[in-house]
Amino acid sequence: MIISHALKYVYIGIPRTGSKSMNRWLLDYYQGEWYGEHHGWKVPDEARDYTRFTIVRNPYEREISAWYFVPWGAETVSPPPPANQFAELFRGTIALRDGNVRIESHETPEVRMNQFHFVRKSGVSLVLHFEHLPHCLKDLPFVDKNHVPPFPHKEERGVRPPGTFFDHFNADAEKAVWEYASDDFEAFGYHRYESGYADKFALV
Numbered sequence: 758m759i760i761s762h763a764l765k766y767v768y769i770g771i772p773r774t775g776s777k778s779m780n781r782w783l784l785d786y787y788q789g790e791w792y793g794e795h796h797g798w799k800v801p802d803e804a805r806d807y808t809r810f811t812i813v814r815n816p817y818e819r820e821i822s823a824w825y826f827v828p829w830g831a832e833t834v835s836p837p838p839p840a841n842q843f844a845e846l847f848r849g850t851i852a853l854r855d856g857n858v859r860i861e862s863h864e865t866p867e868v869r870m871n872q873f874h875f876v877r878k879s880g881v882s883l884v885l886h887f888e889h890l891p892h893c894l895k896d897l898p899f900v901d902k903n904h905v906p907p908f909p910h911k912e913e914r915g916v917r918p919p920g921t922f923f924d925h926f927n928a929d930a931e932k933a934v935w936e937y938a939s940d941d942f943e944a945f946g947y948h949r950y951e952s953g954y955a956d957k958f959a960l961v
Contacts, residue, residue, distance in 0.1 A: 758797045759789040760804050764899040767804050769811040769879045770796050771872055773819045773826070774887050778909050779812060786906040787899060796868050798879035808898055809880055813872045813945045814887035816938035817922035817931075817952045820847070825917040844929040851937045873940035884945060888954045921952040 759768040759780055768783055770776030776795065783789030792801065800809060814822075824837050838846065852858050853869035856878060876884065885893040891908035894900055918925065922934075935942075935949060942949055946956035 758792045758794070758800075759783045760792045760801075760807070761788045761790065761899075762804070763788045765804075765807040766897070766899055767800050767807050767809045767879075769798050769800075769809060769875060769881055771811055771813065771875045772796055772868055773822045774812040774814045774872075775890060776812070781909050782894075782906065798870075798875055800879060805880075808883060810883040810885065810897065811872075811876060811879070811881045812885045812887050812890070813876070813941065813955075815947050815952055815955065816872070816934055816941045818887075819872075820934050820938075821922045821925065822917065840925050840930070841927065843926050844933045847930065847933045847937070851933070854937050854940075871938050871941050873938075873944045876944070886945070886955050923950075923952065 758770065760766070761783070764787055766787075768779060768789070770780060780789070780791075780795075784791075792804075793799070800807075824840075824843065850869050854871045855874050856870040870878070875881070883896070883898075885896060891905065894905050894908060895902040923931070931950070941947065948956075
């Protein structure tokens with residue numbers, strides 16, 4: 758989590774949504790300071806009246822990114838399991854979608870929440886879309902729309918092959934993602950069976 762007491766904002770970093778790049782951008786240009794864990798969502802009392810924002814990403818693209826991602830702490834880089842094992846392995850995470858199940862071995866137990874529950878639990882009031890970066894940065898209240906600093910691209914470990922989710926995974930895999938992320942589609946303007954941009958929406 759990044760907080761600026763000077764500019765009165767809180768950034769909630771949802772996994773696989775460009776959070777490391779956003780952290781760097783806020784630290785470099787907008788008086789951001791680290792608070793708690795990288796993907797923490799519990800906003801401290803002293804910042805409860807600040808603007809709380811996050812970035813969300815098309816659920817299909819988020820999951821293909823996660824499938825090929827290699828954690829920074831990993832000592833070796835191994836290829837992911839075959840794509841035809843995605844549905845079976847992914848269904849083990851569906852129970853974690855609302856953050857009520859803890860993963861004791863992980864630095865942030867709730868890290869496998871879907872995006873909807875990250876937003877709901879953290880009290881986010883402003884959502885940006887990954888697909889609209891960097892243009893959507895102008896929507897942040899502390900950003901001068903005429904002078905937006907360059908947004909960095911943080912290289913990841915692991916090699917994602919070209920193509921969308923549907924180029925690599927089968928219908929059973931899609932059903933698993935839908936079961937896990939159906940709230941995300943509805944809340945953030947994404948469409949089932951589409952890997953692209955979101956519709957505009959009003960966050961209530």
